Amino acid sequence: MPTYVYECEACGAVFEVEQRITEEPLKEHDCEQRGRLRRLITSVGLILTGQGGSSSSSGSCSPGGG
Numbered sequence: 410m411p412t413y414v415y416e417c418e419a420c421g422a423v424f425e426v427e428q429r430i431t432e433e434p435l436k437e438h439d440c441e442q443r444g445r446l447r448r449l450i451t452s453v454g455l456i457l458t459g460q461g462g463s464s465s466s467s468g469s470c471s472p473g474g475g
């Protein structure tokens with residue numbers, strides 16, 4: 410379920426709301442001013458992978474054989 414960011418033009422509150430894609434966006438903020446909500450641009454797929462993941466394979470000598 411995607412998360413949308415809304416900003417109230419009245420009180421300036423910014424909050425995130427989890428909504429379905431088919432669900433219609435919010436229009437009114439549940440505050441005293443009943444301000445109009447504006448949906449901000451959300452960046453989808455912002456995944457930052459840190460460095461790392463060094464895999465070192467250690468060779469093992471098998472004794473004898475045969």
Ligand SMILES: [Zn+2]
Pocket residue numbers: 417418419420421422438439440441442443444
């Ligand atoms: Zn508000």
